[in-house]
Amino acid sequence: MSEPVLVGNQLLELREQFENPEQQRETASIGMWVFLITEVMMFGGLFTAFTVYRLSNPAAFNEGSKEMTIVLGAINTALLILSSFTMALAVYSSSIGKTKLLAIFLIITMIIGLCFLGIKFTEYYLHYQDHKVPGFWFEYHGPSARQVQMFFVFYFILTGLHVIHMTIGIGILLVMLYRTLLGSFSATYHTAVDLAGIYWSFVDIIWIFLYAIFYIPGLHLK
Amino acid sequence: MQLQDQVHIGGSADMTIETIAEPVRKNYLNDKQGILSWLLTTDHKRIGLLYTFSITVLFFIGGFFALMMRLELLSPRNWLVSTETYNKLFTMHGIIMVWFFLIPSIPNTIGNFVIPLMIGAKDLAFPKLNLASWYVFMLGAGVTIYALFRGGVDTGWTFYTPFSTGYSTTYVIAAAMGIFISGFSTIMTSVNFIATIHRMRAPGLTWFRLPIFIWSMYANSVVLVLNTPVLAITLVMVAVERVFQVGIFDPALGGDPVLFQHMFWFYSHPAVYTMVLPGMAVISEIVPVFSRKPIFGYTAVAFSSVGIAVIGFLVWGHHMFVAGESVYSAMAFSLLSYFVAVPSAIKVFNWTATMYKGSVSWDTPMLYAIGFIGLFTIGGMTGLFLAALGLDVHVHDTYFVIAHFHYIMVGGTVMAFLGAFHYWWPKISGKLYPEGLGKLGAMIVFLGFNLTFFPQFVLGYLGMPRRYAAYPEEFQMLHIISTAGATILGVGYILPLCYLIWSWKYGKPAGPNPWRATGLEWQTSSPPPTHNFKKTPVVNVRAYDYEAMKEQLGLREREFENV
Amino acid sequence: MTPPPLTRKTLALVFLALWALVLGTTLIGFIDLGQYNIVVSVAFAAIQALLIALFFMQALYEGRIIRIIITGGIVWFLIMETLTLGDYMTRGWLPFPGK
Numbered sequence: 001m002s003e004p005v006l007v008g009n010q011l012l013e014l015r016e017q018f019e020n021p022e023q024q025r026e027t028a029s030i031g032m033w034v035f036l037i038t039e040v041m042m043f044g045g046l047f048t049a050f051t052v053y054r055l056s057n058p059a060a061f062n063e064g065s066k067e068m069t070i071v072l073g074a075i076n077t078a079l080l081i082l083s084s085f086t087m088a089l090a091v092y093s094s095s096i097g098k099t100k101l102l103a104i105f106l107i108i109t110m111i112i113g114l115c116f117l118g119i120k121f122t123e124y125y126l127h128y129q130d131h132k133v134p135g136f137w138f139e140y141h142g143p144s145a146r147q148v149q150m151f152f153v154f155y156f157i158l159t160g161l162h163v164i165h166m167t168i169g170i171g172i173l174l175v176m177l178y179r180t181l182l183g184s185f186s187a188t189y190h191t192a193v194d195l196a197g198i199y200w201s202f203v204d205i206i207w208i209f210l211y212a213i214f215y216i217p218g219l220h221l222k
Numbered sequence: 223m224q225l226q227d228q229v230h231i232g233g234s235a236d237m238t239i240e241t242i243a244e245p246v247r248k249n250y251l252n253d254k255q256g257i258l259s260w261l262l263t264t265d266h267k268r269i270g271l272l273y274t275f276s277i278t279v280l281f282f283i284g285g286f287f288a289l290m291m292r293l294e295l296l297s298p299r300n301w302l303v304s305t306e307t308y309n310k311l312f313t314m315h316g317i318i319m320v321w322f323f324l325i326p327s328i329p330n331t332i333g334n335f336v337i338p339l340m341i342g343a344k345d346l347a348f349p350k351l352n353l354a355s356w357y358v359f360m361l362g363a364g365v366t367i368y369a370l371f372r373g374g375v376d377t378g379w380t381f382y383t384p385f386s387t388g389y390s391t392t393y394v395i396a397a398a399m400g401i402f403i404s405g406f407s408t409i410m411t412s413v414n415f416i417a418t419i420h421r422m423r424a425p426g427l428t429w430f431r432l433p434i435f436i437w438s439m440y441a442n443s444v445v446l447v448l449n450t451p452v453l454a455i456t457l458v459m460v461a462v463e464r465v466f467q468v469g470i471f472d473p474a475l476g477g478d479p480v481l482f483q484h485m486f487w488f489y490s491h492p493a494v495y496t497m498v499l500p501g502m503a504v505i506s507e508i509v510p511v512f513s514r515k516p517i518f519g520y521t522a523v524a525f526s527s528v529g530i531a532v533i534g535f536l537v538w539g540h541h542m543f544v545a546g547e548s549v550y551s552a553m554a555f556s557l558l559s560y561f562v563a564v565p566s567a568i569k570v571f572n573w574t575a576t577m578y579k580g581s582v583s584w585d586t587p588m589l590y591a592i593g594f595i596g597l598f599t600i601g602g603m604t605g606l607f608l609a610a611l612g613l614d615v616h617v618h619d620t621y622f623v624i625a626h627f628h629y630i631m632v633g634g635t636v637m638a639f640l641g642a643f644h645y646w647w648p649k650i651s652g653k654l655y656p657e658g659l660g661k662l663g664a665m666i667v668f669l670g671f672n673l674t675f676f677p678q679f680v681l682g683y684l685g686m687p688r689r690y691a692a693y694p695e696e697f698q699m700l701h702i703i704s705t706a707g708a709t710i711l712g713v714g715y716i717l718p719l720c721y722l723i724w725s726w727k728y729g730k731p732a733g734p735n736p737w738r739a740t741g742l743e744w745q746t747s748s749p750p751p752t753h754n755f756k757k758t759p760v761v762n763v764r765a766y767d768y769e770a771m772k773e774q775l776g777l778r779e780r781e782f783e784n785v
Numbered sequence: 786m787t788p789p790p791l792t793r794k795t796l797a798l799v800f801l802a803l804w805a806l807v808l809g810t811t812l813i814g815f816i817d818l819g820q821y822n823i824v825v826s827v828a829f830a831a832i833q834a835l836l837i838a839l840f841f842m843q844a845l846y847e848g849r850i851i852r853i854i855i856t857g858g859i860v861w862f863l864i865m866e867t868l869t870l871g872d873y874m875t876r877g878w879l880p881f882p883g884k
């Protein structure tokens with residue numbers, strides 16, 4: 001499928017449909033960003049629905065937000081930003097050809113990602129204990145129980161979707177680590193790592209918005 | 223096998239397109255043999271044919287449901303199927319035709335085949351993704367067919383809540399899942415096209431030298447990338463509500479069903495344009511060739527595709543005029559819906575102007591193209607009726623709407639689909655189809671179509687609502703005419719299928735450029751070699767330069783005759 | 786405007802700014818701003834998203850096409866939000882039930 005091409009003493013993976021490595025890199029980058037736009041629109045649909053319901057039931061949605069454990073949420077946000085930073089460093093290391101550093105940063109990023117998932121599932125368990133799982137076990141004593149449940153419906157769909165994206169992200173990083181250890185990347189060819197970094201940071205951005213709409217609005221009620 | 227000479231239309235100082243000088247025997251069809259070489263291919267041309275095969279099968283499945291409906295409507299009373307079955311028939315007809323025929327129809331078959339050829343590339347940017355998209359499409363189709371065999375769905379193709387989430391007892395989730403999966407395939411193809419058109423163009427092929435086909439396909443891919451994810455997430459929300467009985471759209475559980483319609487039509491109105499934009503793309507290619515003139519107003523036609531893509535996203539509320547949308551919102555959506563007619567009208571006027579004083583030849587693709595222009599105009603104009611707030615209240619959810627969108631989708635897209643297959647058939651198969659039968663088929667389709675759908679405008683205007691298996695007796699005559707037309711239409715679809723398959727084996731060899739068309743895809747042999755061009759072409763002329771070609775033809779008439 | 790060269794120092798500064806913003810948004814969340822709590826928190830999130838996109842995702846160093854793609858995505862999300870909300874916000878403006 002692919003033939004090795006000699007560019008500046010480096011063996012590159014140039015696929016047959018491309019004329020040169022630069023074209024291949026730019027094309028892949030356009031593909032990745034367009035894909036992220038589809039992600040923006042997918043999460044955007046949920047954000048739109050959330051906004052509509054939040055505007056009609058602001059108090060109930062703040063009540064729902066009050067049920068969040070802010071410490072866990074804040075730690076998770078901080079962790080994810082840290083992982084985005086280590087991922088950016090991984091991309092940087094690959095661009096200067098330091099593949100050992102690249103491997104190390106990939107591993108660190110993955111570990112932080114797993115910590116995030118651990119804390120997230122702890123939170124889910126706490127919601128379960130609080131009887132705050134819509135559809136299975138939901139109890140809320142107050143005038144607007146249905147609206148509070150709506151808040152939790154969106155909370156579970158959005159964070160659940162985010163968890164799926166995180167899991168895929170960790171899978172991608174594993175592949176990148178494997179390819180790093182095989183020696184596929186160098187200062188001249190590291191497109192795959194760049195794209196993985198873009199994806200990982202994007203998932204981080206989604207979480208930052210989730211933190212802003214689910215955790216913060218009920219804080220002042222505590 | 224006949225030696226296939228390359229036709230040089232380049233050569234003069236202002237027109238040099240490098241072509242292959244030597245005969246090409248190997249082509250993408252005989253390069254590798256065996257079923258696996260097809261199932262594992264990454265060649266965009268072969269994947270285009272895989273899509274063609276699947277989509278044709280699905281088209282006839284969807285058509286079968288339509289036929290059953292038309293038969294049922296012969297009588298004012300239920301005589302053939304029960305009301306429940308009728309509900310399932312129109313739902314499955316809609317789902318299969320919209321998501322498994324119309325949306326992938328032209329882009330994934332013809333688009334897949336000719337985009338890299340037209341821009342002088344060896345393949346699409348991501349060939350493996352392209353193959354994956356076909357498998358994902360097949361999986362989506364499989365899941366939908368599974369829902370069908372388990373007993374079908376009765377919500378209508380629009381899945382309106384709360385019926386779909388709370389009350390329907392049919393296989394809503396399986397059908398929604400099938401559509402969700404096929405959405406991924408759409409996105410994969412669109413991302414591929416966008417990256418390809420941006421970065422894989424041949425040297426010298428600037429944006430304003432591209433054939434209009436590429437502009438329209440680009441606009442189409444952009445729309446699909448922006449709207450498909452919203453449909454996906456809306457269907458997920460429907461499934462969540464249906465499984466867990468939590469309120470998202472069901473008013474009994476605190477939700478708002480109108481929000482579902484907002485999100486669904488944010489997808490589905492632009493989706494209507496993703497069904498017709500590829501059709502417009504095809505017509506913009508066929509009309510110049512058979513008029514022997516460059517397309518009139520190239521820039522206007524190119525940007526009208528972009529205009530449709532943008533304005534098409536601002537009009538979705540016209541589906542909700544009677545659904546409880548606010549009056550102010552409805553007014554805004556109505557006004558914007560009028561605006562979206564402008565770029566479509568630009569296209570129609572420019573196609574007509576292209577034919578004006580051209581030397582028009584009445585080959586089969588041109589017949590389909592002219593049919594498209596006429597039927598699309600009727601469909602578009604009746605769309606303006608529906609965009610008018612007052613009139614929409616009267617004809618909303620009647621056969622008027624049915625006739626309107628079938629004029630766009632069947633009269634428009636399916637005509638363009640058939641036109642495209644006739645036009646590029648020599649390139650795809652290397653063979654000529656029988657021209658006489660082709661013309662006959664085009665005429666049967668045109669006649670059958672109008673006989674089927676024109677009476678439905680009248681029916682709707684007189685008050686016949688859509689989605690009913692039984693109706694007052696005064697409507698029977700019009701329904702019988704419509705059913706008769708549908709039968710003729712069915713014949714019109716089967717005929718091309720037969721002679722195209724026949725010509726695959728027994729047709730006369732086509733030569734590289736039987737239409738004497740411009741465009742890079744006609745510069746390579748038919749069928750093209752696996753990597754399309756022996757040498758990457760260099761372009762320094764605008765598209766549709768038939769003037770230069772005419773001069774060239776004068777010099778090389780004999781060469782053409784031997785093709 | 787030429788962007789600052791992407792060094793480890795730039796990345797570290799961006800990272801620290803991001804943590805500061807998380808801390809800031811969390812602390813401001815404890816103050817009762819009425820309906821504006823979520824507005825402020827989303828605004829903070831937007832700034833963080835911008836920083837991550839520009840530096841960590843290196844959008845600042847990409848060409849024109851990528852910038853158009855990103856802007857287009859955001860604009861289309863906003864189209865969906867505003868036209869949908871436009872309906873909900875203008876309901877009940879007329880003195881008829883349901884309109």
Ligand SMILES: [Cu+2]
Binds near residue numbers: 491537
């Ligand atoms: Cu519409």
